[in-house]
Amino acid sequence: MPSSVVNLTVNGREQEFLARPAESLLTSLRDRLGLMAAKRGCAQGSCGTCTVLVDDKPVMSCLVAVETIEAAEVRTLEGVADGERLDEVQQAFLDGFATQCGFCTAGMIMTAEALLAENPDPTHDEVVEAISGNVCRCTGYRAIVAAILDAAGRRK
Amino acid sequence: MAKLKGRGYASVNYPTGMNLGGDPSQALIHSTTTGTFVVSLSSVDLGQGLKTVVAQCAAEVLGLPFENILIDTADTDTGPHCMGTFASRGTHRVGNAVIMAAAEAREVMLAVAADELEVDPGDLETDGTGFIAVKGAEEKRIHITDLALAAHFKHGRTISGRGIFLKEQSTVVPETGEMDPDSCQAHACTVAVVEVDDETGVVEVLEMHNAYEIGRALNPAMVTQQVEGGAWMGMSHALFEATEPYYPARDHGPADFTEYLMPGPADIARQYSVILERPADNGPFGAKGIGEMTANAPIPAIANAIFDACGVRVETMPFTPERVLRDLDALKGTT
Structure with missing residues (x-):
């Protein structure tokens, strides 16, 4: 099968590139567009480290065939900060030290962005539910949940 | 049928470094x-x-x-x-x-x-x-x-x-078995508060209180996170992790690490952590090692808390609902 031309808007910028058949969005982001924030953890949709937003919805980019989302709007962690200025979620993760090795952080922040966009004032349990698809093996999760709640407070 | 609450504690002394050939x-x-x-x-x-x-x-x-x-x-x-x-x-x-x-x-x-x-x-x-x-x-x-x-x-x-x-390598004194294998030792204690459901056998960790004496905390935020992340891993060893199937057939066991059970964000306990600083004279600015030990004390603390809650002495990790229920049945003499 031939490669196909895919058009996406990634972090506000139009991108046009060739993708192999069934190439994952994650592969396109990392290997073609050089956006390395989304991590390749398990490559089978169970760890959440590759989470990005597609048309504002959080998806595991390792499971999305990029040719199926032609013309979609994609947002990755690289598109969250305003230049050098971190957004509320990033700042809350930094201030609350909600990261240790950092491998899950990009996915956690994108999941949090999606949650807060839809539900600006989540409860503790709603935060827990939102990040249930994102695995962290360092922090024990507590600092992450606290940081997301903190970010919600900062946005008010 | 009830949810039984219990509290248990355990302590750990942990060496920094090892002997090897130096x-x-x-x-x-x-x-x-x-x-x-x-x-x-x-x-x-x-x-x-x-x-x-x-x-x-x-x-x-x-x-x-x-x-x-x-x-x-x-x-x-x-x-x-x-x-x-x-x-x-x-x-x-x-x-x-x-x-x-x-x-x-x-x-x-x-x-x-x-x-x-x-x-x-x-x-x-x-x-x-x-x-x-x-x-x-x-x-x-x-x-x-x-x-x-x-x-x-x-x-x-x-x-x-x-x-x-x-x-330097420390050789053993043949008569006494004495040696000096490490450089200093860190000390810690965990108190776990659990709830045991005596109908399902599910153990939930509600609270973990961690006290650590680790020399000097060179980076207190990282120390606290190591303590709490380690306590989470201890809880994971105690209640979740096994490569063997929980139930008799092998195909109930995890096939890979994506099916390997570990606690998720909904299983976290409230954690309270205290760091005590007593600088070690041979440590960098007085620091001792704080790594592996953080997963140790939580496990026996949880086992002791289960005993306190329902009288069951769990001896095999992980303390799965099946094992807790079997032990509860044995305790009641119903099997």
């Missing part, structure tokens, strides 16, 4: 032309924060900003030797080696600054913001960037240093 690690440090100090190590940072902590050690000794330190752990073939990051030894061994290397580099740095400023090196001090200044005459000073350039292009000097920490 337990050394080395560090080399040099300044680039613009005053960034590159610390070359073979020690690996796999997420535990070694780079951060040893950069703190180097910055403290050099008297320069943290941002002036660059930790390079690129290659174990070409870097100075390290025994490895295990035995909770990284901060202690590598930290000590970096301190020694940075002290030697600082001496050269001050000697070159003395030449530049035409003063005695003994009269110089670092201000922590990047300047080397004459004590009592702070206007007479030079910035590390200018100094490093001058060292390279004017004085023909390398601002560099070598460091090693060696815990």
Whole structure:
């Protein structure tokens, strides 16, 4: 099968590139567009480290065939900060030290962005539910949940 | 049928480093032309924060900003030797080696600054913001960037240093079995509060209270996170993790690590952590190792809490609902 031309808007910028058949969005982001924030953890949709937003919805980019989302709007962690200025979620993760090795952080922040966009004032349990698809093996999760709640407070 | 609450505790003493044939690690440090100090190590940072902590050690000794330190752990073939990051030894061994290397580099740095400023090196001090200044005459000073350039292009000097920490091999006294295998020991205690559902056998950890005596906490935020992340791992060992199936058929077991059970964000306990600082005399700025030990005490603490809650003495990890229920049945004499 031939490669196909895919058009996406990634972090506000139009991108046009060739993708192999069934190439994952994650592969396109990392290997073609050089956006390395989304991590390749398990490559089978169970760890959440590759989470990005597609048309504002959080998806595991390792499971999305990029040719199926032609013309979609994609947002990755690289598109969250305003230049050098971190957004509320990033700042809350930094201030609350909600990261240790950092491998899950990009996915956690994108999941949090999606949650807060839809539900600006989540409860503790709603935060827990939102990040249930994102695995962290360092922090024990507590600092992450606290940081997301903190970010919600900062946005008010 | 009820949810039974119980509380248990356990303590741990944990050695920093080990005996082997001696337990050394080395560090080399040099300044680039613009005053960034590159610390070359073979020690690996796999997420535990070694780079951060040893950069703190180097910055403290050099008297320069943290941002002036660059930790390079690129290659174990070409870097100075390290025994490895295990035995909770990284901060202690590598930290000590970096301190020694940075002290030697600082001496050269001050000697070159003395030449530049035409003063005695003994009269110089670092201000922590990047300047080397004459004590009592702070206007007479030079910035590390200018100094490093001058060292390279004017004085023909390398601002560099070598460091090693060696815990020599300790042989056993045949008569008594005595030896001195480690460098210091950290101590900790965990109190776990659990709830046991006597109908389902499910154990939920509600609270973990962690008290750690770890010498000096070089980076208190990272220490607390290590304690709490480790307690989470302990809870994971105690209640979840097994490669064997929970139930008789093998195909009920996990096929890979994506099916390997560990607690998720909904299973976290409330954690309360206290750090006690009693600096170790041989530690870098008094630090002891705080690594593996954080997963230890939570496990027996949870087992003891289960006993307190329902009288069951669980002896095989993980304490799965099936095992707890079987033990409960045996206790009641219903099987």
